[in-house]
Amino acid sequence: MSFIFSIIAVTALVGVALAGVALDLRYFMAVVLPYAALATFVLGVAYRVLKWSSAPVPFRIPTTCGQAKGLDWVKTNKIDNPCSTGAVLARMFLEIFLFRSLFRNTRMEYREGGKVRYGSSKWLWLFGLLFHWSFLIVVLRHMRFFFEPVPGLIQAIEHADTFFEMGLPLPGPNGLEVSLPLLAQSGVILLAAATFLFLRRVVVPQVRYISLASDWFPLLLIILIAKTGIIMRYVLKVDVVAVKKLTMSLATFHPALPAEPISFMFYVHIVLVCTLLIYFPFSKLMHLGGVWLSPTRNLVNNSREVRHVNPWNPEVHFHTYSEYEDDFREQMIEAGIPVEKEA
Ligand code: HEM
Secondary structure (H helix, E strand, C coil): CHHHHHHHHHHHHHHHHHHHHHCCCHHHHHHHHHHHHHHHHHHHHHHHHHHHHCCCCCCCCCCCCCCCCCCCCCCCCCCCCCCCHHHHHHHHHHHHHHCHHHHCCEEEEEEHHHEEEEEECCHHHHHHHHHHHHHHHHHHHHHHHCCCCCCHHHHHHHHHHCCEECCCCEECCCCCCEECCEECHHHHHHHHHHHHHHHHHHHCHHHHHHCCHHHHHHHHHHHHHHHHHHHHHHHHCCCHHHHHHHHHHHHCCCCCCCCCCCCHHHHHHHHHHHHHHHHHHHCHHHHHHHHHHCHHHHCCCCCCCCCCCCCCCCCCCCCCHHHHHHHHHHHHHHCCCCCCCCC
């Protein structure tokens, strides 16, 4: 049901975008919607991150799976059981940029005779990594639409990402020019990796069983965003100069549709991207912000060295033994109970 619901939802979004083009709601789709989506994204992400950051973390709760720092002659596992800020930074870096825990993921299978077999499973790690990195590169490359002049870093990323030339040289209008559509690898890798992650949920019965609409929907949305982008770039050859006029007008807060027409596919692309932006703060995609704030990952495990006292514990009024003896000394002496201080 959740799968069918998600298919219907993304199909409806494409239908809405096409209807918007047919009804000439271009200004709404290319100006009003992007501003609204960006505002929702920024405010929503900020709200959730601030809320998480203000959650108290009085104790050390890192998940550990290696030897903690102890006696000098016992070897410490600094990455899995970080005992200093440097070790935590190394652990966070490996986790966030290389998905280290996913790399160590194992697969469990039941074999004949009820035997259990554990095996290495690196596919999810590989495609997960490809998916996230290519997504980042695609988004960074898109920044060329929003800056004039285009920053050197974005140009360098674009240059590195398009080192393959695709297609045959085509004669230009004057018969001399050639146009070579450059293959942007990150876009194609993004589509391939997102498709792998989607098919994994379809094909592996255990994963299919636990998949919800909140898993299917964002994957389908991202697949469609990548597909529409690829169609625009290599098939319809959208007028990127017109797109840049539009995006610069948005970036400079003087929104205006360009005089030149832009392909309907652009409007589908933009409606899907805006939906992703609006959906983002309310969804599991917030792991982008959460991974930095996870106390099971970002805390030093120094519970053996430092006593962490819960700051909002109520003050405890102790009744010490000497106070007790002061209260009952005479009765204790009468009953023959030894006392530390004589009356
Ligand atoms: C979540 C954000 C976005 C994703 C994941 C995404 C994805 C893609 C992908 C995969 C392509 C295929 C070609 C390539 O790899 O560059 C593409 C092309 C394109 N996208 Fe996006 N896109 C996003 C946001 C946007 C936005 C905000 C705009 C508004 C200007 C836009 C406009 C375009 C255009 C005009 C193309 C064709 C580019 C060309 O011919 O070089 N995209 N997009």
